[in-house]
Amino acid sequence: MDFTPLIEEVRTHVERGNQLMEPHRVVAAMGSRLALSLLVSAIRPGHQLVGAATCEPVALKLLKAKEADLLLCTDRLEQGNGGSLVAAAKRQDPALSAVMVVTQPRRLITIRRAVEAGCDGVCLESQIGRGTVALALTTVSAGAAYTEKGLYKQYFEGYSGIGDAPLAQLTDREVEVLQRIAADATNQEIAAALFISAETVKSHVAQIFHKLGARSRLHAAVKGIRLGLVEWPEDR
Structure with missing residues (x-):
């Protein structure tokens, strides 16, 4: 696609993302070194980005050592994956907020693992540049969950199990x-x-x-x- 018409829109969303991240201590974990480098360069100098990694073990260590309260990750990592990273990070710190960008939407097990681990927001890489990450950060910061439009349907079509029944009936x-x-x-x-x-x-x-x-x-x-x-x- 021709991404040129989105250049100014992307810059606007980057600025919005910077504002949303200001109150947080953020660790970014991405399998693409190019994407991680671009993210690091896009974030304004300050205290909010406290760590960056390309693999799960290092990201986990950074989250703990840097006392981060927000994890931004992709489903694909050089070692491990976003789903297991979110699961381990939430076990390590249940209060942590986690937003995952899905680069391979057909790998539903990764999405499922992240959701069941308590991931707060799930975005699609195909919508990057349209403000999806900024919207996810806005929604999560307001105390709600965020899921990209269309991802719900894709998730359920790819996973037919209904899981365990509730422990008790909901009112x-x-x-x-x-x-x-x-x-x-x-x-x-x-x-x-x-x-x-x-x-x-x-x-x-x-x-x-x-x-x-x-x-x-x-x-x-x-x-x-x-x-x-x-x-x-x-x-x-």
């Missing part, structure tokens, strides 16, 4: 909250839509996670759809 209100989680709504947005407090939403989310055995909002949404508890979001 009607919990199903309402889960439906909005699947639509990438934040707790504040859910509270406003359902006319309840954000604290009440937080309590419902905790119960949903427990009953579904979910590790993140994205994981809960995936499980809810696979189990038929909620509908596909209209914009998917």
